[in-house]
Amino acid sequence: MKKRIAIFFLISFILSSTHIFSQTVDEIISKNIETKGGLQKLKSIKSMKMTGKVFAGGFEMSMTLWAKRPNMSRMESIFQDQKIIQAYDGEKAWQINLFMGSNEPQEIKGLQAEDLKDRADFDGPLVDYKKKGHKVEFMGKEDLEGTEVYKLKVTMKSGRVVYLYLDTDSCIELKQSTTLNYQGTEYLVETIFGDYKEVDGIMVPHFIETKLNGQTQARIIIEKVEFNIEIDDSLFKMPAKEK
Numbered sequence: 001m002k003k004r005i006a007i008f009f010l011i012s013f014i015l016s017s018t019h020i021f022s023q024t025v026d027e028i029i030s031k032n033i034e035t036k037g038g039l040q041k042l043k044s045i046k047s048m049k050m051t052g053k054v055f056a057g058g059f060e061m062s063m064t065l066w067a068k069r070p071n072m073s074r075m076e077s078i079f080q081d082q083k084i085i086q087a088y089d090g091e092k093a094w095q096i097n098l099f100m101g102s103n104e105p106q107e108i109k110g111l112q113a114e115d116l117k118d119r120a121d122f123d124g125p126l127v128d129y130k131k132k133g134h135k136v137e138f139m140g141k142e143d144l145e146g147t148e149v150y151k152l153k154v155t156m157k158s159g160r161v162v163y164l165y166l167d168t169d170s171c172i173e174l175k176q177s178t179t180l181n182y183q184g185t186e187y188l189v190e191t192i193f194g195d196y197k198e199v200d201g202i203m204v205p206h207f208i209e210t211k212l213n214g215q216t217q218a219r220i221i222i223e224k225v226e227f228n229i230e231i232d233d234s235l236f237k238m239p240a241k242e243k
Contacts, residue, residue: 094107
């Protein structure tokens with residue numbers, strides 16, 4: 001009898017704990033959205049253009065990022081008069097990257113394509129995460145270089161796992177991490193967000209740093225952000241290869 005009662009309380013504790021964590025996740029996400037400007041304001045943004053500079057490998061490059069609902073994006077930087085492009089047109093991921101040994105457009109496939117597709121989500125993974133088929137789990141609190149953060153585990157509909165680190169006061173993203181497999185080798189990819197500024201009522205990070213296995217690969221300084229500008233869908237399409 002005592003054993004049955006113990007099992008009953010154990011099951012009740014597990015169920016109640018799951019409910020508490022579910023509430024915690026939804027509360028954190030709700031505050032995250034409010035901090036960034038509120039759901040109505042975020043949904044009113046249909047397109048975005050960011051311009052700035054990229055610092056990588058000792059070089060400085062100009063950078064432009066275009067994004068459009070629901071999931072189109074294009075990032076373009078210029079190095080020695082050559083364009084480096086990564087884009088997702090809603091169906092296909094592609095790039096033009098001279099560092100990959102070619103100036104021809106190349107389709108991106110596999111986990112890299114999934115990563116680019118997920119990043120192209122205009123609202124990010126937290127907004128309407130249940131409708132999108134994602135799963136979000138509360139992993140507790142951590143210290144992020146002196147700042148207390150909530151750690152959320154986001155399992156995308158695709159199965160890819162991303163960890164988000166949100167400031168416990170504002171619930172805004174400070175870091176994102178994921179693991180990518182490239183040619184049989186796994187790499188830890190981290191993105192750091194900082195210098196948030198309000199643009200037309202929306203909080204936007206103006207500093208972005210990317211790390212690979214703990215080593216800084218690039219720093220991006222955003223100089224200008226524009227919302228709801230006219231962007232033709234053709235901008236995101238992969239151009240035909242030259243014959």
